[in-house]
Amino acid sequence: MLTLTDNATAIVNTLVSRQTDAADAGLRIHSTPAGGPDGGARLAVLVTPDPEPEDQVVEVSGTRLFLDETAAAALEDKILDAGVDDEGSVSFAVLPQVA
Template sequence: MLTLTDNASAIVTTLVSRQSEAPDAGLRIHSTEAQGPSGESRLAVLVTTDPEPQDQVVEISGTRLFLDETAAVALDDKILDAGVDDEGAVSFAVLPQVA
């Protein structure tokens, strides 16, 4: 199951609270049509008030994530990390879980 670092949890919570006042809002992680250099799926994020009907809803320590089918499979055994650069841009990193 997907886990979040403390940084990712704090950043996602802050992003969602700044962009939506809806109590059940969350960060939606979904696949894009563009592919990576090796043909792999690329993922994108957006803050939304509700999940799409097919989304898997994951709640970790009050942080709500909505994962489309591709994202749910790709992130099932991963750790989501996040950071903010000096200019305020948020970036996410997907890390392997250590057994």
């Protein structure tokens, strides 16, 4: 199951709270039409008040993520990390879980 680092939890919660007042809002992670350079899934994120009907909802420490089918499969055994650079841009990293 997808897990989040403390940084990712804090950043996602901040992003969601700044962009919507909806109580059940979350960060939606979904696949994009173009594949990544290695042929793997290319994922995008956006804050949304509700999941799409087919989304898998993952809640970790009050942080809600909505994953489409491709994202759910790609992130099933991963760790989501996040950071903010000096200019305030957010970046996400997907890391392998250590067994």
